[in-house]
Amino acid sequence: MEKGLSLALIGGGNMANALASGLIGRRCAAADVHVIDPGDDTRARWEALGTTTATAPDARLSGCRVWFFAVKPQVMAQVVRQCRPWLQPGTLIISIAAGIPGEAIARWLGDDAGPYTRVVRCMPNTPALIACGMTGMAALSGVDAQDRALAEELLRAVGDVLWVADDAAIDAVTAVSGSGPAYVFLFLEALMAAGVDQGLTPEQARRLALATFHGATQLATLSPDSPAVLRERVTSKGGTTAAALAVFQQRGQTDILRDAVAAAARRAGELAREFSD
Structure with missing residues (x-):
């Protein structure tokens, strides 16, 4: 596994907080976590933990190895496009936005050369809030073995994980364990x-x-x-x-x-x- 992991949490709500509670101090330092959230109270809670924060995406994203999208599905397309200018070739994208296909995220992050396929789509459930969750995971074609291992390690911070084939299988995961x-x-x-x-x-x-x-x-x-x-x-x-x-x-x-x-x-x-x- 990689050392010195830098992680951006785009959306600082309950699921992001659950993830961080399992990672900070074990997998990364609080200072290695950058949280983007428009809420003043939410940012204050994260800053009290020692993370950096921002109200909107900025250049600090370019230094984060993993971008963890945890925003409402209604604003996902807008937020992904706002982050796009700071995407690096080695950035691993992990999304827990319900109902958003991995292929759509890849398209929003892409350019004239094509979609950005280093994307893992996840469907956790609410017991993740007490580290007893079950998360279905599907990887796009740009995700290599190292990326898969890293994504799995991150989501195991909130419970068990199960890899499935594609977005259609994630719909089934949503129906069984998500709901x-x-x-x-x-x-x-x-x-x-x-x-x-x-x-x-x-x-x-x-x-x-x-x-x-x-x-x-x-x-x-x-x-x-x-x-x-x-x-x-x-x-x-x-x-x-x-x-x-x-x-x-x-x-x-x-x-x-x-x-x-x-x-x-x-x-x-x-x-x-x-x-x-």
């Missing part, structure tokens, strides 16, 4: 409410639901068996679990989940086309 925490939270809400319906206090239902979900996911992670096998082991014929699962099956809950993920993937593709026009 996935919301599905989990919805299930937890329902399980807690059901516990209260059965006479538990809200705090009792909360503790039981959270601990059960955490334990089950850890078991699924550590076990060599599939979730289907693990489910079958919990389900005794004619027992309580079988009665509950029968309701899920009658209501088509599995089909509902698959349809929901498919809808999220379709919407991710629509947003990608919208934002990249």
Whole structure:
């Protein structure tokens, strides 16, 4: 891995902060991080950590090995073009802007010779804020093995990573793990409410639901068996679990989940086309 990494965080919000918390002091010094954000309070927080800051892109970008784009998708094209004058041949671009295809970023950074393809597109999820995230990553053709290793190292600061083939696969990642925490939270809400319906206090239902979900996911992670096998082991014929699962099956809950993920993937593709026009 490279030594003396210099990193530009273009957008200094929550995800950039999560990334920096895993890198500063371990992978780079605060002084090696340059943060660009228009918000006075946001810049003040970064300056308190020892980073340099700016309200807009400037020549300091040319000295940063990695540009990490963490801005809203609505302003991504404008911000990328503002940064373009300070792009260097060795700059690695990493984007977590939702819905923005890597090919669009490459085009915005390009010139008459063609697009700039040293771009890695990422789709993290909100558990990254506590270093328990899952990030899907797709590299364009200009990303070499060293760049891939560096990008992976950076994103591992906020959790696990998974490489996929292209922008279309990132849409699937968005539907499964990017939006996935919301599905989990919805299930937890329902399980807690059901516990209260059965006479538990809200705090009792909360503790039981959270601990059960955490334990089950850890078991699924550590076990060599599939979730289907693990489910079958919990389900005794004619027992309580079988009665509950029968309701899920009658209501088509599995089909509902698959349809929901498919809808999220379709919407991710629509947003990608919208934002990249």
